[in-house]
Amino acid sequence: MSANIIDGKAFALSLRERIAAQVADFVAAAGRKPGLAVVLVGEDPASAVYVRSKGKATVAAGMTSFEHRLPADVALDDLLALVDTLNVDPAVDGILVQLPLPGHLDELAVTTRIDPDKDVDGFHPVNAGWLATGLEGFVPCTPLGCVMLLKDQLGDLTGLDAVVIGRSNIVGKPMAQLLLKESCTVTIAHSRTRDLSSVVKRADIVVAAVGRPEMVKGEWIKPGATVIDVGINRTATGLVGDVDFAGAASVAGAITPVPGGVGPMTIAVLLRNTLVSAGRREGVAINEVAL
């Protein structure tokens, strides 16, 4: 069997076009553009690339991008003071502090300082709570992007057996919550799961988000399963995911590549969340079903 390759780049592009169309409607109704503020602390090269891409994509969608760069040795209080300013800035609908932060900065202190109503990353515990109770809040971009790709590929996910490998607050846990919301039977596996290969083997949907290069092997995959690879690992041979792509692609029904799979969805969904935030703040209806 040779898997269908899920083209996340193309899906993200079409999502960004749909967002741009609704941004134009929002601007006509509200008389202003949605605004996204992105904060980058330090010089991490990958983070710098992501922040630049976010700025460009924000402007391309017709929104305003506010970019704030702080030195790597910035004091926590100064970073929190910037977040406080953005929280009360009426032109800012979404606030994102790029992660990871330098080691001396407490990520939880920073993410919990962001107004939950502007938390377009969906990392604030208030938004995690909304997601866990199945109510409306902001959902983290990468897992929401994964669910969009899954639904586009499989349609209704009801009753499917899903295994999420990884239990991070940013991807693993929200991913599991979203799959539960789609009525999947969900297992969260992790580095200490016993007999991981057997757990994965029974899954119709495998989401790999462990941060270990090519850890998930082709032999672990049930024939015909859909494999979503969230990993982005820089190795001597280049960029690879958490899944052994060649091995898994020979067994799976569909699989996301790295690059070009889940990654591009992260930024597209960030734009979606920013537009949704702007709509909520201005009382302008956004057609979320069309996004």
Ligand SMILES: Nc1nc2c(c(=O)[nH]1)N[C@@H](CN(C=O)c1ccc(C(=O)N[C@@H](CCC(=O)O)C(=O)O)cc1)CN2
């Ligand atoms: N505050 C946040 N920080 C981080 C997030 C996040 O959602 N919010 N996610 C990641 C980084 N990230 C966005 O910030 C991101 C990662 C990857 C991609 C992407 O398009 N990847 C490409 C490969 C690009 C490359 O060569 O690196 C792909 O997979 O095709 C976009 C955004 C951590 N931090």
